[in-house]
Amino acid sequence: MGKKRGPKYDLIIEAAVRVIAEHGYHQAQVSKIAKEAGVADGTIYLYFKNKEDILISLFEEKMGRFVEKTKEQIEKENDPGEKLFRLIQMHFKQLAANYALAVVTQLELRQSNAELRLKINEVLKGYLQLIDVVLVDGKESGYFNANLDNRLVRQMIFGTLDEVVTNWVMKDGKYDLVSLAKPVQQMLVNGLTSINR
Amino acid sequence: MGKKRGPKYDLIIEAAVRVIAEHGYHQAQVSKIAKEAGVADGTIYLYFKNKEDILISLFEEKMGRFVEKTKEQIEKENDPGEKLFRLIQMHFKQLAANYALAVVTQLELRQSNAELRLKINEVLKGYLQLIDVVLVDGKESGYFNANLDNRLVRQMIFGTLDEVVTNWVMKDGKYDLVSLAKPVQQMLVNGLTSINR
Amino acid sequence: MGKKRGPKYDLIIEAAVRVIAEHGYHQAQVSKIAKEAGVADGTIYLYFKNKEDILISLFEEKMGRFVEKTKEQIEKENDPGEKLFRLIQMHFKQLAANYALAVVTQLELRQSNAELRLKINEVLKGYLQLIDVVLVDGKESGYFNANLDNRLVRQMIFGTLDEVVTNWVMKDGKYDLVSLAKPVQQMLVNGLTSINR
Amino acid sequence: MGKKRGPKYDLIIEAAVRVIAEHGYHQAQVSKIAKEAGVADGTIYLYFKNKEDILISLFEEKMGRFVEKTKEQIEKENDPGEKLFRLIQMHFKQLAANYALAVVTQLELRQSNAELRLKINEVLKGYLQLIDVVLVDGKESGYFNANLDNRLVRQMIFGTLDEVVTNWVMKDGKYDLVSLAKPVQQMLVNGLTSINR
DNA sequence: TATGAATGAGGATTCATTCAT
C-alpha cells in the first residue's frame, strides 16, 4: 500500500484520538492534532492525504487490531454460544479499555459527513464478517436457528452491541461494561421470550 | 413567545427535510431551505430562533407524530408479541413511507453537533418509554422473560431497529423494509437459538 | 414644511430618546422605538421618511428648544461676561435636567454615520450663532479681546462645554454639572494665566 | 501570545487607515482592508484577533507615537507657555501631516460601538496625562493660575484642540491647521478677556 | 523530511422598509 508508516504516522493517529476525544469532532482541527503530535501542520500531509485520511486511517488501524484480537479469542472456542460470548466480551473489553477511543468511535466519528461514514462502513465489513462466521458455524452445528436471515441477525447483533456501548459512553463510562457481556449474549441467544412459553 | 405555528412553519420544516435529504446536513444552508420553502431568508427567523431550532423542531414534530401513531397501534393489541410486532411494523412503515425523512433521521441529523444531539436524545426518550411499556406489560403477563434487564432490552430493540433501518437507507431503500417487521420481531422474541436446542 | 406633526410625532421622538439612551444607538431598532411609542412599525413611516429622519428630527426638536431657552436667558443680561455665564449655565442646566437626552446627544448620536452627523452639524449652527452674538457684542463693548478669531473662539467655547458635558455623562452624571458653570466661565474668560503674570 | 509584529502588521494598519478614511467606518470591511494591504483575508487574523482589534491597535500605534513625539517636544521647552504651545503645535502638526489619519480619529472611529470607544478612551489617557504634566508644572512655576481645577482645564484644552481639528477635517483640510497653534495657545492662556479689562 | 506563514472560499443572521389589508 502507499501508506508511509513510521514513528510519526502512529504519533499523529494517537494524537488524533486524544484530540477528538477531548475536544470533539468539530473542534479537532488539523493544527490542533499537529500540535498534540508535536509536528508541524505541514508534516501531517507527508503521512496523510488529507484530514479525512487521518480519520479513516485511525479507524482502519484501530478496527484492524480490534477484529484481529477478537478473531483470536473466538477461535479458542468451539461452542457457537461461547464464540458469540467471546465476540461480545471482546467488543466490550476493548472499548472499555480505551475510553477515549470509545468516545471517538461511538460519538464523535458519527458526526463525520456521509462520504466518510461510507468509507468507515467499508472498514466495518471485516467485523461484520466475523459475526457472519460465528453465525454460519452455529447454524451448521444446529445451535443457531437455520431459518434466520443472516443479514438481519448481523444487524441485530451489531445494532445491539453498538447501542449498548453508545449508552455506556453517554453515561460517561460510569458503570461496568464488560460484565454486561453475559446478559447481552443470553438475551441475543434466547430472545425476549420467557422460558415457559 | 412560544412556537409561531402557521402554514409557513410547516412549509419550512418540510422544505428542510427535502433539502437535507437531497444535499446533506452540511450543505443545507438556511438560504437553500428558504428558497425550497418559497419564502425569504428572513422569514425563517420569524418562525425559528435559529438554524438549530429548525432541526430540533423538525425532529420534535416528526418524532412526536411518530410516537403518537405507534402508540395508537400498540394499544389496539393485547398480546405482548403482537404489541412488539406493531411497534416494529410502525417503525418501519413510517420511515419507509417517507424516505427523505428516513435519510434525515438515520444519516444526516447524526452529523449535528453534541448540543443538538443532546436535544434530539431528549425527544427520543418518548419513544424509548413506548418500548418500555410494551416490555413491562409483556413481563407481567408472563410472555417476556421477567429476568431480563429492562435497559438492555431497550437497547437491543432500539439498536436492532435502528441498524435495520440505517442499512435499508444506505441501500437507497431498494428493498422492502416493512416486510422485515415479522422476521425481526421473531428474531427479537426467540433469539438466535434453534428450536430443538 | 412637510412634517406631519401630531400626537404620535412627539410620542415617537420621545420614545426614540428613551430607547437610544437605554439601549444605545446601535441597539435602537425601528421596531424597538415603535414598540416603546406604542405604535406599529409601519406607523413610524407615516411621520418620518426613514430612520435617519427620526434622529435628525429628534435633534432639531430638542436643539431648537435648547437654543430658544438659552437665547431668552442671554437677552436678560447686559454684561458680556454675564451673557456668557448664562449661556454656559443653560447649556449645563438643560442637559443635567434630562440625563437621557444628554446620553443621546453626547455619546450615542455621535456613533451615527458621517452623513447624519453632517446634518446634525447643520442644526448645531443655530447654537453656534448664539455664541457668536455673545462674542461679537462682547468685542464691541470692549469686554472681549477684539483681536480674537471668531471661529477659534467659537470652537474653544463649544469644544470646552461639549467636553465638560461628555465627561460628566461618562461619569454617569454622578457629580453636579451646573455648579461647574461659574468656574468654566471664568476659565474661558481669563484663560490659564495667573493673575500676577 | 502577544502582538505579532512584522511588516504585514504595519501594512494592515496603514491599509485600515486608508480604507476607513476613504470609505468610512461602516464601509471598511475586513476584505477591503486585506485587499488594500495586499494580503489574503485570513492573513489579517494571523496578526489581529478580530476586526475590532485592528482598530484598537491602529489607535494604540498612532496615539502611542503621537504622545511620544509630543512629549519629546514638550521636554525641550522650559517655559510653561512654550510647553503648551509645543503640545498644541504637535497636535496640529501630526494630524495635518496625515489627513487620512485625522479623518479616522476625528470622524470615523467615533462611530465605533461603546466597547471600542471605552478602549480608545483608555489609550487617550496617556495624552491627557501629558496635558496634566504641562498644567501642573505651569502652576508650580506660578505661570498658570493655581486655583484652576485640573480636570476642567484638561477638558478645556482637549475639548478646544479636538474641536479645532474636527472643524478643520470637516472643511476637508482646506486651510492651514498648524498656523492656528499660536492663536489657540494665546486664547487658552489669556482667555477671552481684553487686555485693558 | 520538516516547517509554518499564507491562503481564500463559504454562510447564518439582522433589521430598515414596504404594502396588502
Place this chain on the structure above:
DNA sequence: CATGAATGAATCCTCATTCAT
C-alpha cells in the same frame, strides 16, 4: 390613518491545504 408580516442585502471569521525555505 394604522397595522405587522414579509422581505433580502450584506459581512466577519475559520481552517484545510499549500509551498517556499
